[in-house]
Amino acid sequence: MSNVIVCFKWVKAEDDLRIDPATLAVDLSKAKGKISDYDRNAIEAARIASESAGSETIALTFGSNDAKTALKDALSRGPKQAFWVNDVSAENADGFVTANMLAAAIRKIGSYSLIVCGEGAADTYAHQVGPRIGALLDIPVISFVKEMRIEGSRLYAVRKLEDSLEQVEADLPAVVTVLPEINPAPIPGLKAVLEGGKKPVTEFKIQDLDLEDGDTSRKTDVVSFKGCSMSRKKILINEGDAKEKVTALVAALKKEGVL
């Protein structure tokens, strides 16, 4: 079997986002980057899949200069090498643009049998990129994957749907978008981290890729980007004995419609 390519996204850490309580404007300037949470599970899933099939895992990302740290992190999680489409436009690309970039990079990498993506990104959670890559490369897409195994050139997967599990098969090459429960994402150890820093990274610029006019123009426009702040009712029940307090609490919860 040939390469397993895992796509990952470098996102802003949500803990570092700051929301202005008055205007709800979101300040990203102090936010550090991280590999999108589900993509860490995806990287491990790709590593396991390629290990079982005796092939090589390749990590691929579309990101600005900021994503450089991500490559070391991703490589310490098992992939043998990484490819990086480096362009500043990644910072506000939509699923359409990102999928175009990644698919073009995958074509350039050439040999692949499986492409693994996280089900959704930690920031947008739009579920766009994986299916779009499948369409662009004209190969099957299996989404919401919670289990998978490869036998020869056939992929067997279990999809987690709203109220049922669905078993599906497809011929490779294929794209899978995996749920975080597919496997844990272990924290890399010392040797893995050191090795991650030494593995090869190939950088592509947009002009290196075989793209068509319009491939780099986003299809969706972000009209506004605002924080969501929940205002609390601040009801304090502190009068009377325990029984009275409980009665008051139950009455208050009923009034709010939560009971």
Place this chain on the structure above:
Amino acid sequence: MSGEDKFDVIIIGAGPAGTACAYTLAKEGKNVLVIERGTAAGSKNVTGGRFYTYALDLVEPGLWEDAALERKVTHEQIMMMAGEQSITIDYSNPAFNKSGEMPQSFTILRAVFDEWFASKAEEQGAVIACGIKVDGLIEEAGRITGVKAGGDEMFADLVIAADGVNSMIARQAGLVPELSDKTIGVGVKEIIELPAKTIEERFHLKSGEGASLLMLGCTEGIHGGGFLYTNNESISLGCVFTPSEAASHGRQVHDIFQDLKMHPSIYPLIEGGKTVEYGAHLVREEGYRGIPKKLYRDGLMVIGEAAGFVLNIGYTIRGIDLAIVSGVAAARAVISGKNPGPAYFEELNNIKLLPSMKAVDGYFDLLEIHRLYETYPKVASGVFNKMYSISGETPVSIKKGIWGVLKDNKVSLWQLVKDGIRGYRSI
């Protein structure tokens, strides 16, 4: 062991000591690995936030110009508090900050500074592995030969422990005993965000200038004190307590600290600010006498606060500069190629770290005077109260007033003389 698993030096901890050491060694072509437990250098550190610039110049002349520093300290302040009263001394000396010369001291935010400093060491060729906890040392025939982390083992000619105040490594190696509650302080700190302009107005600063304020009498009589440093767009405000006294005091240190924030002399400085970070940490309090007898054994060296290089002498608190200097001393010892143990000791003397700490060793005794933390601030405010109270009534003479204040605070002349002599001897 293969070549891949072996370094010249492994440093545990990417704080100022470890990073300064790594920088100096890597610059001389040594193969250095720094292992940091936090996800990034600086992420596990809490400090007041003041730094003396000379130390960075020892690492590399001019390096400070590029450093992630906040404000150069132009105002040195000491505040004595008693209840709602306070007395402040403000010292400024333009000679500390002559234009065109290296300013003497800066306020810093460690999360920012440490990450910058680590990136500089990386540029010199040091390998920095973050997010990894060292579980222990590898010892072979009495010699430390490497470290264990998770399931991995990594070897080196020398391991350097730069793992901070509560150094598990130095303890495991038998160089440092368990910390005693008498010799450490527990610090709590908040970083409170305010616009740069507001900070400059409130502290009477020009752009880029900063104030350092140490407080006495804000700990409800517990051995300890407060500190405030102005950063570019935030204020670091904190308090340090002796844990044994704090434990028997009855109130949580956090609550005493909240009271300090509401003090009429402090609140106007932080009013309208937003607390963006809260941290607590241990700090060594013993100064020179807290430095372990041995900072080296075969294959292992201890630097930074792990080795006790912290100074609290009441009017200044130093740690980051001493940490850096000790890291440089250790690196120079390694580079010299001499027997590392004695060479390290020699370098610590050459670089003036041990002599500087020894010179102010007596302050520990001065700071042991318990009346310093409540009684004397009260006495001082009492005297000022007598001086400045004007009500139209016939005033008592100042002399008489002072006696009255001493009596109110149950301080005898004998105690005053004794503390005076003790204080004078200490300094």
